[in-house]
Amino acid sequence: RPVVQTYAVTGMTCEHCVRAVTEELSALPGVEEVRVDLARGTATVASTEPLPVESVRAAVDEAGYELAGGI
Numbered sequence: 001r002p003v004v005q006t007y008a009v010t011g012m013t014c015e016h017c018v019r020a021v022t023e024e025l026s027a028l029p030g031v032e033e034v035r036v037d038l039a040r041g042t043a044t045v046a047s048t049e050p051l052p053v054e055s056v057r058a059a060v061d062e063a064g065y066e067l068a069g070g071i
């Protein structure tokens with residue numbers, strides 16, 4: 001079954017931010033589903049294997065935002 005982890009992402013303020021983060025995280029190997037909650041400032045990722053935090057950080061950075069940590 002998938003591994004589900006929620007991360008705090010800072011800097012997202014609109015639906016375009018949400019889309020950018022969703023697309024970058026979705027491109028990581030093994031990711032099956034991404035749900036970004038703009039109001040909470042979180043991204044929840046379901047993946048086939050645990051994701052290296054540095055991969056998640058790099059994806060969020062690539063989108064233009066900052067990974068604040070795991071929740």
Ligand code: 9UX
Nearest residue numbers: 012013014015016017
């Ligand atoms: Mo919306 Mo997000 O115009 O950085 S894309 S604020």
